[in-house]
Amino acid sequence: MKKFVTLLFSSFCIGIGLNLFIIPIHIINGGIFGISLLIKVWGIQVGHTMIMIMIMINIPIYLLSLLYDKSYFFNAILGLAFTSTIIDLLTPLNGLVHLPIITSAIIGGMTIGIGVGFMLRQHISPGGVDLLALLISKSTATNPGIVIFIMDTLIVIAGIIILNDLKLIYSILTISCVGICVILINSFKSINFFIR
Known part of the structure; x- marks a missing residue:
């Protein structure tokens, strides 16, 4: 039950963050989501794009992950299925809110960071880069937020180079917010909201 509530809550946070704040301002937030947004020009919905990239x-x-810990593998499959589905279900939110780009970048990053942070806290991930960050953090005793920030920064820099769009510099703000939220949520051993 705890895992289901975490998956549902986290998936909605990620779906809202992407569809309401990040996609409308055309920036990327790193990770598998960022890679998906980079190839969104193919006209494929973001959630389905994530599944294709995973494959x-x-x-x-x-x-x-299967070799490291089978539970991480199955949790990642579950996380990917939930997150991709919720992202697609929440696509009608795209364009509902019109905020300044800097505000959207911050709020979007924080919302996504909360979702990813609580998933990783329960050893669940939406897959891809976040799963890799989880594996690295467990094997090196490093906070997963730090690992995610480093990898996301590299993806955003690649996006700036590939798309030649300086507006993507706002993506650095977004991934910083994601990283900070993930770091904070995974820094304390007992956060007593609805999950431990």
Whole structure:
């Protein structure tokens, strides 16, 4: 039950953060979501794009998680299924709110960070880069938020180079907010909201 509530809450946070704040301002937030947004020009919905990328690119990450801990593998599959579905279900939110780009970048990053943070706290991930960050953090005793921030920064820099769009510099703000939220949520051993 705890895992289901975490998955539902976290998936809604990620879906709201992406559809309401990040996608409308055309920036990327790193991770598998950022890679998905980079190739959104194919006209495929973001959630389905994530599944395609998982199959084509991130199979080694899933195999690594299977070797490291089978529960991480199954939790990642579950996290991917929930997150992708909720993101697609919440696509009608796209364009409902019109905020300044800096405000959207901050609020979107915080909302996504809360979702990812609570997932990782329960050893669940939406897969891809977040799963890799979880594996690295567990094997090196590093906070997963730090690992996510480093990897997301590299993805955003790649996005700036590939798309040649300086507006993506706002993405640095978004991934900073994601990283900070994930770091805070995973820094304390007992956060007594509705999950431990």
